[in-house]
Amino acid sequence: MLMRIVLPVVVLVAIVLPLATSGWDAFLTLVWAKALPVLGIILLLQAGQVSFGHAMFFATGAYTAGFVIRAIPGGEIVIALAAAIGASVVAGLLVGVFVVRYRYIFFAMFNLAFSMVFYSLLEKFIHITGGSDGLSIPRPEILGQAMERSEYEFVLYYLALALLVICLYGVHRFLDSPLGHTLKAIKTNETRIEYLGLSPRRVLLIAYIISAFLAGLGGALVAVFQGIATPEYAYWVRSGEFVFVAILGGTGNVFGALAGSFVYEYIRVTATAYVGDTWQLTLGLVLLVIILFAPSGLVGVLNDIRGYLGKGRREPTPSGGKQPSGKTEKQRGEEQ
Amino acid sequence: MSLQILVLTVLDGIAYGSLVFLVAVGLTLVFGVMRILNVAHGSFYALGAYAAASLGLVLSAYGISAWFAYPLFIVAAVAVGVSVGGLMERFILRRIYVREEYLQLLVTFAIFMILDNVQRLVWGVQPYFYTEPLSLMGNVTIVGIPYTAYQVIFLPLVALFILFGLRWFLRKTLAGSLIVAVTEDREAATAIGINARKVFFLTFIIGTTLASLGGALASPTTSVLPGMGAEMIVLSFAVAATAGLGQIGGAAIAALLIGLGRSSAVFFMPELEVVVPYLIMVIVLLFRPEGLFGKTTARKI
Amino acid sequence: MTALISAKDLAISFGGVIAAEGVSLDVFEDDHLAIIGPNGAGKTTFLNICTGYLKPSAGSVTFQGRSILGSSPRAITRMGIARAFQIPQLFTEQTVLENMLIAAASQARRFAPFTPLMQIPERKEAEHILELVGCDDVSDRPASELPEGKRKLVDIALALALKPKVLLMDEPTSGVASSEKFDIMDTLIGALREQQVTSVFVEHDMEMVSRYANRVAVWNAGHIQSQGTPEDVLQDPEVVRTVIGV
Ligand SMILES: Nc1ncnc2c1ncn2[C@@H]1O[C@H](COP(=O)(O)OP(=O)(O)OP(=O)(O)O)[C@@H](O)[C@H]1O
Ligand SMILES: [Mg+2]
Numbered sequence: 001m002l003m004r005i006v007l008p009v010v011v012l013v014a015i016v017l018p019l020a021t022s023g024w025d026a027f028l029t030l031v032w033a034k035a036l037p038v039l040g041i042i043l044l045l046q047a048g049q050v051s052f053g054h055a056m057f058f059a060t061g062a063y064t065a066g067f068v069i070r071a072i073p074g075g076e077i078v079i080a081l082a083a084a085i086g087a088s089v090v091a092g093l094l095v096g097v098f099v100v101r102y103r104y105i106f107f108a109m110f111n112l113a114f115s116m117v118f119y120s121l122l123e124k125f126i127h128i129t130g131g132s133d134g135l136s137i138p139r140p141e142i143l144g145q146a147m148e149r150s151e152y153e154f155v156l157y158y159l160a161l162a163l164l165v166i167c168l169y170g171v172h173r174f175l176d177s178p179l180g181h182t183l184k185a186i187k188t189n190e191t192r193i194e195y196l197g198l199s200p201r202r203v204l205l206i207a208y209i210i211s212a213f214l215a216g217l218g219g220a221l222v223a224v225f226q227g228i229a230t231p232e233y234a235y236w237v238r239s240g241e242f243v244f245v246a247i248l249g250g251t252g253n254v255f256g257a258l259a260g261s262f263v264y265e266y267i268r269v270t271a272t273a274y275v276g277d278t279w280q281l282t283l284g285l286v287l288l289v290i291i292l293f294a295p296s297g298l299v300g301v302l303n304d305i306r307g308y309l310g311k312g313r314r315e316p317t318p319s320g321g322k323q324p325s326g327k328t329e330k331q332r333g334e335e336q
Numbered sequence: 337m338s339l340q341i342l343v344l345t346v347l348d349g350i351a352y353g354s355l356v357f358l359v360a361v362g363l364t365l366v367f368g369v370m371r372i373l374n375v376a377h378g379s380f381y382a383l384g385a386y387a388a389a390s391l392g393l394v395l396s397a398y399g400i401s402a403w404f405a406y407p408l409f410i411v412a413a414v415a416v417g418v419s420v421g422g423l424m425e426r427f428i429l430r431r432i433y434v435r436e437e438y439l440q441l442l443v444t445f446a447i448f449m450i451l452d453n454v455q456r457l458v459w460g461v462q463p464y465f466y467t468e469p470l471s472l473m474g475n476v477t478i479v480g481i482p483y484t485a486y487q488v489i490f491l492p493l494v495a496l497f498i499l500f501g502l503r504w505f506l507r508k509t510l511a512g513s514l515i516v517a518v519t520e521d522r523e524a525a526t527a528i529g530i531n532a533r534k535v536f537f538l539t540f541i542i543g544t545t546l547a548s549l550g551g552a553l554a555s556p557t558t559s560v561l562p563g564m565g566a567e568m569i570v571l572s573f574a575v576a577a578t579a580g581l582g583q584i585g586g587a588a589i590a591a592l593l594i595g596l597g598r599s600s601a602v603f604f605m606p607e608l609e610v611v612v613p614y615l616i617m618v619i620v621l622l623f624r625p626e627g628l629f630g631k632t633t634a635r636k637i
Numbered sequence: 638m639t640a641l642i643s644a645k646d647l648a649i650s651f652g653g654v655i656a657a658e659g660v661s662l663d664v665f666e667d668d669h670l671a672i673i674g675p676n677g678a679g680k681t682t683f684l685n686i687c688t689g690y691l692k693p694s695a696g697s698v699t700f701q702g703r704s705i706l707g708s709s710p711r712a713i714t715r716m717g718i719a720r721a722f723q724i725p726q727l728f729t730e731q732t733v734l735e736n737m738l739i740a741a742a743s744q745a746r747r748f749a750p751f752t753p754l755m756q757i758p759e760r761k762e763a764e765h766i767l768e769l770v771g772c773d774d775v776s777d778r779p780a781s782e783l784p785e786g787k788r789k790l791v792d793i794a795l796a797l798a799l800k801p802k803v804l805l806m807d808e809p810t811s812g813v814a815s816s817e818k819f820d821i822m823d824t825l826i827g828a829l830r831e832q833q834v835t836s837v838f839v840e841h842d843m844e845m846v847s848r849y850a851n852r853v854a855v856w857n858a859g860h861i862q863s864q865g866t867p868e869d870v871l872q873d874p875e876v877v878r879t880v881i882g883v
Contacts, residue, residue, distance in 0.1 A: 045438065048436065048437070048438055049438065050438045050441055050442065052375075052445065098618060098622075101625065102621075102625075104437045104438060104441065105367075105373040105437070105441060105581075106577065108373075108438075108441050109373065109375075109570065109573045109577070112569075112570055112573075113570045113573070113574060113614050113617070114614070116566070116567065116570050116610075117610055117611050117614055120610040121610070121611075124607060124610075125607070170751075173750070173751040173753075174750050174751065176753045176754060176755075177748075177749065177750050177751055177752055177753065177754060178738070178739060178742035178743075178747055178748060178749075178752070178754050178757065179748050179750060180750075180754075181731065181735055181738070181739050181754045182739055182742075182743075184728070184730065184731060185728040185731065185739060187730065188727075188728045188729045188730050188731075189726050189727060189728050189729070191635065191637055191710075191726050192726040192727065192728065192795070194709065194710045194711045194714070195688070195710050195711075195714055195719070195720055195726065195796075196714065196739065196740050196743045196744075196795065196799065197711055197714040197715045197743050197744070197799065198711065198743050199711055236566050237449070237452075240445060240449055243442065243445070247442065277453075277456075277457060278453060278457065279453070280449050280450070280452060280453040281449070281450050281453035281454060281457075283446075283449055284446040284447065284448075284449035284450035284453070285446075285450060287442065287445075287446035287449070288428065288443060288446045288447070288450075291432075291435075291439055291442055291443055291446070292428075292431060292432075292443075295439065634690070634691065636724065637681075637685070637690065637722050637723070637724055637726060
């Protein structure tokens with residue numbers, strides 16, 4: 001239902017929107033781009049693992065795109081994005097080989113530690129990265145075409161949209177495949193996975209590399225859109241935002257990434273004026289409220305409302321939608 | 337030159353390791369008992385540092401002797417640890433003990449974000465300096481190298497006092513043995529009537545108080561500024577993980593190891609200063625995934 | 638006859654508890670070997686060692702003549718030893734059918750990233766195995782919602798989906814209603830005989846033992862007290878005293 005109706009409708013609206021009205025494109029381009037790392041986080045959450053460090057891949061993508069654009073004359077965006085993807089996949093593999101040996105606390109904290117190290121290296125190696133001022137990125141050509149700013153942003157909008165749709169669909173299909181289901185199984189029983197002749201670490205590593213790829217692609221898009229990459233791209237607060245947006249959108253479905261990213265950017269743009277100094281505080285509070293009271297996020301709440309109104313069957317969600325607590329598990333058992 | 341640098345490296349390592357230990361021991365204690373990793377632990381370190389630095393600045397504004405700063409540091413640490421930590425346990429953590437692990441992590445992470453912001457609201461982004469307690473204790477000369485007594489004598493003594501005090505508390509007092517009982521077997525402890533809630537509350541505020549004490553004692557040695565909490569949480573986690581989560585005595589050794597590793601990096605490969613603690617952790621964990629002193633237990637199947 | 642699995646002089650202890658000492662046992666092709674013994678005798682520990690979950694402090698285990706000491710459960714499973722557990726090991730948040738299809742996909746090494754799990758060609762076979770153990774009625778239920786007996790049976794079905802040469806089962810029908818358990822075991826053992834799958838099962842019910850086993854090994858305090866045919870072993874007064882406890 002979500003895939004067959006909602007996605008086409010959203011895509012259609014998104015395609016028509018810049019032609020019909022103006023003023024939304026810049027905002028939406030960021031929504032598309034920032035939904036990508038969130039999608040990566042959602043992928044890992046299927047295995048019950050949360051990363052507090054994915055901003056490192058976001059920054060890897062951003063800086064790689066920046067270096068490539070600065071290095072080649074004209075700076076072709078396709079090459080820049082390809083390089084960004086390549087770099088973040090390699091980074092994902094290198095970090096992943098270590099972190100997939102661990103779960104939960106260790107997984108989360110090792111990711112955080114790696115990203116903190118990466119952040120401080122970005123700040124320290126000023127002669128390469130431009131230090132805390134960041135790396136400014138000139139506007140690249142698109143397929144050999146140099147463009148005006150408005151034209152460039154127009155094309156970037158569609159480029160980001162297309163990449164997001166492909167990734168959403170791809171991850172959706174992946175999660176439905178045997179490997180995707182094995183990934184979800186990591187959350188409940190790794191012993192059994194081993195005893196089926198599979199390696200939970202290898203499965204998690206594949207998901208981890210995909211998530212690094214998604215974060216890197218998102219980072220590269222944001223960087224070429226904003227014309228800059230700064231160490232802040234790798235900061236833990238940004239990693240926290242990705243996780244926050246994933247929880248906000250709902251981790252049970254790939255659409256959580258899109259819904260969460262949209263709502264998050266919208267609130268950020270409109271509320272910064274009011275909450276400027278307390279932005280992080282607000283995020284933290286909202287995160288607490290969601291976890292304590294609506295653990296399946298926006299998509300889950302929509303599903304609940306739909307179920308409540310009795311319209312249509314409830315979409316079976318991979319992991320969201322149910323109360324994820326030991327207690328309810330037990331109660332469910334007792335209802336038998 | 338090499339001997340002097342060696343001595344300096346060792347002294348730096350000891351000074352730094354003592355501070356990190358104070359923070360890491362609280363983290364590891366809370367984890368051992370509650371099986372929760374408090375990501376906001378670093379915030380308590382930062383809050384303790386800010387509280388101490390502001391109190392100190394008040395002292396010097398009124399021209400009061402900095403000797404009063406030492407007891408005030410402890411007061412500040414206990415005030416922060418008990419009040420903020422107590423509220424956090426009582427109103428938030430208590431609701432999530434039965435939830436999935438990744439949600440518990442997210443909750444403490446959310447609190448981390450909140451406290452980090454609160455701290456910037458209250459104290460701004462300008463660094464605070466209050467170094468009088470450092471200079472007040474004077475210098476000692478070790479193998480020809482002058483070093484502040486505060487860092488090479490006072491801090492390590494406090495760390496040792498906390499280490500042995502905590503061990504004594506856990507082994508010899510009633511409250512301590514209740515904590516140990518809950519750590520070893522929560523179900524059995526609850527079955528014989530131990531109130532796990534109270535034990536959790538007590539453990540948690542001890543943990544947060546240790547973190548803010550670490551911050552308060554660190555404040556004279558460093559500039560107090562935003563971001564110090566985030567840095568400290570990963571560092572103290574690295575210490576706790578290297579030792580084996582839940583290992584109190586092990587944390588002291590790991591803190592020393594990482595402190596020495598970092599100080600050697602400062603002298604020999606300054607660019608890698610931030611990397612070395614994690615490098616040590618990664619190497620240790622590659623060979624002993626359960627940490628230097630951790631134990632693995634096979635799950636019953 | 639050549640031994641399929643051959644364990645020699647295994648030893649392991651936990652703290653002061655000796656869970657295995659001088660344990661030597663051969664499992665032959667087409668055996669249906671029952672392991673019996675009081676609680677805590679070391680029966681599960683033996684299965685844990687044979688599948689690489691625990692490493693013995695001494696002794697050796699071979700499978701088809703090759704040492705499997707130090708191999709991981711994953712590698713041993715791939716060699717053809719599948720296991721059903723005393724405590725069922727299921728993917729609790731997924732449905733019974735999904736559980737089965739993950740196993741079937743693993744067996745057939747079907748890892749194409751975009752084929753839906755529900756559409757793999759092995760689905761028919763997996764559903765057939767569920768029928769065999771009487772669990773086809775719960776195939777759409779999340780594994781966490783199953784009663785204990787059904788969980789045990791699904792756990793066996795997962796092992797069967799791997800098309801093993803040897804199937805190890807740890808108290809296969811504990812928790813299964815006694816009205817059903819002989820029916821299910823009749824079909825299960827029948828299918829195993831037909832497909833020439835060797836089986837080893839830990840069992841507390843002596844009626845099950847005499848009905849399905851061709852050989853019995855008796856465990857006691859980490860040792861093998863005796864082994865032989867069910868007729869001989871179950872008559873042995875020593876065994877009657879320690880195990881059956883009359
Ligand atoms: N991983 C472990 N850690 C500590 N002790 C263990 C472990 N596994 C088994 N034991 C101990 O070893 C002994 C043998 O256990 P095992 O599970 O093999 O017995 P069993 O014969 O299967 O008993 P049951 O009929 O109750 O299943 C028991 O005392 C048990 O407590
Ligand atoms: Mg057993």
